[in-house]
Amino acid sequence: MIVCTNDTAVVILSYNGKKWHELFLPEIVAEATTGYDVIVADNASTDDTLEYVQNRFPSVKTLHIPLNRGFSNGYAEALKKIQAKYYILLSADFEVTKGWFPPLLAAMQRYPGLAACQPKIRYWREKEYFEYAGAAGGFMDSYGYLFCRGRIFTELEKDNGQYNDDIEVFWASGGCFMVRADLYHKYGGLDNDLYAHMEEVDLCWRLKNGGYKIGYIADSTVYHVGGSVISYGSPQKLYYNFRNNLILLLKNEKTSRLLWLFPLRFILDGVAGARLLLTGHFTETFTIIKAHFHFYGSLGKWLQRRKECKKQVSHRNESGRMKASIVWQFFVLRKKTFNKLKWEPERLK
Known part of the structure; x- marks a missing residue:
């Protein structure tokens, strides 16, 4: 067990991440003060990442996970061995800024x-732009x-200061995610069945169904390289986009909404597939x-997950859910x- 000297543990999950640590870990360590x-x-890792970190950064604590079962499981294994009041889950390909x-x-x-x-998450390669995975906060439509x-x-979008409010x-x-440690464990943490896509959305939805808030803090800025776990635009990314989104809905959505939403999503996803087919994207x-077949093939498993999630629903907080499409x-x-x-999210209060 690692008992942190500060209230907050910045936990960087790393797989063969030496190149990122060479670039970004010095500033992360410098800001630890x-x-x-x-x-x-x-x-x-199958390379010398762990040895590099241990030798180059003696102030950094390390954990070794002997078997890689994916992104979410890596955090599950790590966080049960870390005692802190807050966790910051930080992907290795993030550059932090001063303050x-x-x-x-x-x-x-x-x-x-x-x-x-x-x-605020901006794109490392074009630093004036917001980055795909999080930008200035995440939302969901109806x-x-x-x-x-x-x-x-x-x-x-280019960051022109238009989203500088909390x-x-x-x-x-999930690339840079600060969470209360007690709530993380109480609500089950990241779901490893989602592998490395939308697992943070699932956790946030469970927390919101428990009546809690999720926030965007504009005075903090980081830069993300992106695509280092699952490449943007890849078939794997597309697969998890469709399959995991269905899992999210079944686990966390209201029953009254789910009854009409699931048939509609089946149609909308079919339209998306037909559009790709007609443009030669076989x-x-x-x-x-395949995403739909795999989802429906494990329907019993997802229904059991829904039953487990419903036990922790108390007061659904739907702030950040846009009613339009x-x-x-x-x-x-x-x-x-x-x-x-023309839709304004609520100020944090």
């Missing part, structure tokens, strides 16, 4: 109902489709079909940026 412990959890940590800690201390939060302030589908969101990015079409807004009305949606 603002009040956090740094822990690298090595997820059965990134204090605003996150201040928010968690200021708002007792805040279960988790994220900083049909279960996900989007961000600063990123709708594949459309990235707000309540529906989900926070692999992608097959991937969507983001698909309609983006593809039909051509509203490519968040501000054009």
Whole structure:
């Protein structure tokens, strides 16, 4: 068991991540003087990542996970061995900035109902732009489709200071995710069945169904390389997009909404597959079909997960859930940026 000297443990899950640690760990360690412990959890790397970290950064605590069973399981194995008041789950391909940590800690201390939060996430390769995985906070529409302030589908916005307010969101990015440790464990942590895609959305939804808030803190900024676990645009990414989104809905959605939403999603996903087929994207079409088959093939398992999640539902907090369709807004009305949606999220309070 690692007992942290500070209230916060920054936990970096690493698999063959030496190149990222060479780039980004020096600044993470330098900023630790603002009040956090740094822990690298090595997820059965096959190179010398663990030895490099131990030799180059003596102040960094390390954990070795002998068998790699995926991203979510790596955190499950690591966090049960770390004693802290707060966890920050930080992917290895993130660059932190000077003063990134204090605003996150201040928010968690200021708002007792805040279960988790994220900083502003910008793209490492083009630093003036928001990044795909989280941007300025995550949201969900009434049909279960996900989007961000600063990123709708594949459309990235330039950060011109338009999202510099602290707000309540529906989900926070798992790439840089601060969460109360007691709530993380109480609500079951990251679901390993989701592997490495939407697992943070699932956890945030469970926390919100327990009445808690999820926040975006604008005064903290980090940069993300992206695509280091699952490549953006890959068939694997597409598969998990469709399969895991269905799992999210079945586990966490209201029964009254689920009864009409599931048949509709089946139709909408079919339309997406047909559109890809007509444009010659045969692999992608097959991937969507495979995602649905695998989901329905394990329906009993997902129904059991739903039963377990319902036991912890107390007061559903639906802040960050847009009542309109983001698909309609983006593809039909051509509203490519968040501000054009004419929908304002709630201020964090």
